[in-house]
Amino acid sequence: MKHPYFFGYGSLVNRRTHVFTPCHRARITGWRRAWCATANRPQAFLTAIPDPEAETLGLIAPVPNDDWTALDAREEGYHRHDASAQVVHEAGAVSRIAVYAIPAKDQLASSTEHPILMSYLDVVVQGFAAEYGEDGAQAFFDTTAGWETPVLNDRAAPLYPRAQTLTAAERALVDDGLARLGCRVLSERPSAGRA
Structure with a gap:
């Protein structure tokens, strides 16, 4: 029997953050990954953006009970x-594969008011390292747009609800990737009106 699947390209690549099974490594063409801020969230999240030249690694997993309602709720916004037709995978027969993206009309310009949470980034990089090795983690940095968005270092008190504990090697992958790209890391969220 064929089931619908979804393509995960961020935190869903980290199997520790969900119970969707079975997952399969996959890649999607025609979409790239980018950091994006919206008015309804205090921090930036990853989104998929149409790009005919792009290829993005991730995972596919079946939609729970073939019902999109719970998954749509998790992916609110x-x-x-x-x-x-854009996903290459080894899952066998699937009825449909969907990708989630924040609509362009809802996207805000990069700012310190909507930083990337380090605890969220940690989860994503940990997932890519587990699935695709160190090279896959580095490829995540290289193939993701929006690194002008500041990163809030919340590791000491994670704000991301599905935060994970990283090994020293995993933390180094994150820290080295940010340093290599010259990303701005904040020790605290700036007060309103201060950039």
């Missing part, structure tokens, strides 16, 4: 797009 995102719109679901049919990407069945």
